[in-house]
Amino acid sequence: MAVLTYTPWLLAITEFLILASITKSEVPAIIVFGDSSVDAGNNNVIATLLKSNFRPYGRDFAGGRPTGRFCNGRIPPDFISEAFGLKPTVPAYLDPAYNIADFATGVCFASAGTGYDNATSAVLNVIPMWKELEYYKDYQNKLRAHLGNKKANEVLREALYLVSLGTNDFLENYYTFPTRRAQFTVQQYEDFLITLSGNFLGELYGLGARKISLTGVPPMGCLPLERTTNIMGHHGCMEKYNNVALEFNGKLKTMASRLNKELHGLRLEIADAYNIFNQIIRRPSLYGFEVVEKACCGTGTFEMSYLCSDQSPFTCKDADKYVFWDSFHPTEKTNHIISNHLIPHLLEKFR
Template sequence: MHSMARMHFPLPSRPFLLLPHLFLLLAATVCGAKVPAIIVFGDSSVDAGNNNAISTFLKSNFRPYGRDFIGGQPTGRFSNGRVPTDFISEAFGLKPTVPAYLDPMYSIKDFATGVCFASAGTGYDNATSNVLNVIPMWKEMEYYKEYQQKLRSYLGDDKANFILSEALYVVSLGTNDFLENYYSSVPGGRRSQFTVRQYEDFLVELAAGQITELHRLGVRKVSLTGLPPMGCLPLERTTNFFGFNECVQEYNNVAVEFNGKLRKAVNRMNRQLPGLRMVLSDPYELFLEIIRKPSSFGFNVAQRACCATGLYEMSYMCNQQNLFTCTDASKYVFWDSFHPTEKTNQILAGYLTKEVLLPAFS
């Protein structure tokens, strides 16, 4: 699922009047690697296929997922093609895809310039990963420790330590904590324990703890991704019967509020943790603009997704047997009812790379 599977930056004065293809070119501005590797933690916004290797119903390693990926392969990415971290890797002059750590096709040789530990359906909160039996953040970090050891064995301590300290770490999650946990009907869920503001604060504390632990492990360059306008995901609009299938404003308000709290936490940790350089990559405003004015970015459809009816399907309900799937995903903002198309991922990643990541880490 999706947290977009989010340093504050000013939006340019007229960013949305640019031709859509200019956004698509941003992610391809390769001028030599500014960082030696891209290392990814998070949820389905960035999962490259780790859920293929675990026992969960939340998978996407079948067509039509991946139909526009290199070779038309369904890799376990929740998209018709690449996810944002693939484009970020390419923009930094590294490889065009970041492989999943649990994918048996790859080895430490492949992971030396980029690796993904993300798991679709996870969150900052361990209780969120339990909902769909996916990899919790603490386990993603255990895999990272294992990776550190493998990299040192493969490259030697000096070279490995250079890569580990100079790599860009992308952390992208949070949407599931709200939509699959707090606002869901999970018995004894977090909603019975917290007000939504208290839960936001609880998640920010968890995020700060996780970043602090990564810092202890030698991590120094971090992009923490904010939440998207999660009330505008097709699934949320479909179920907003009394709101005439418009975006759920409460969810969007929570995303904005949570992103503001994350920004304060980022500033605080940059002051407190020696050598840490962390930025907040906040996709909210641009993503909302894409949804509100899709034609400005070359899209035709924003309210429903490409796959199946586009109203509520994802994972196994979005499969090859469904006859309703659109023929051209590039006309759609969303691929399934929870996840953007490759084109949307490319626009968002290109913009955040140009405006936030390259200025901070080049």
């Protein structure tokens, strides 16, 4: 039986059908919280080593410009914003190149390296989730001054909120440092994170959010960095980590169901990126990829942030052949495929 590969022309047709299905959008803005999976450049202006505002990051972004996105191009919120008829990119709140007029239709508060656990954000001195909420409160005040209370409150109520994090809590924190492992079994730590996630979403709801898409943890055991360190497993995926991701994502779904019942008017949906990402990793050729074990940047085994250098002779020429851009983050093409998989569900639930 012939298998349809996910070629560039199929990507284009899929995107056309998604865009053609849009009627008048009831989503006036895309508002983003989370980690490097959705950070548009907030880490550029804070005192952390975890940055990506230099080439080769951004080499396939409009104008070949490194923005602070951990990718060669666009990330999922950008594609989702465009699918809802808004701008093709969602700017970072701390980026001085933008102002409240730009943020009125989309804004990103995410910070690479953060997690639900404050201890995770402390590892690389990035923005904790409570601080992302503080920036959001500041944004609310500026938006009300810009649009007036009535219009601003409508935007805040009808906006689509994208929340994506959790991976760093496990890989950067729990499995790297002994503190949390001494306090919790991994299942107990999952429950601890679920409590923190529920608290964060409850606070967001209290600030006016009603339409929320929550992305769980990807197949984190298959990230190139994890394959590199899995010497005993012949550099295959760390299935232990993937099983934790699946278990944690299942608990997120249970929590989402509970919050939808408890919080009047809340529409909280789980964006299941795990399965499509896992399919891409397990059968990359079906989606037009040639390399999945290693990333495009450098040797593709461990490079990320400042180790991902434009001077490396090993960095690939064509990122579209690679599932991963650096040892931790997908390429723009992968982001595009994952986003196109999620967008029809988001349009159905939130437009």
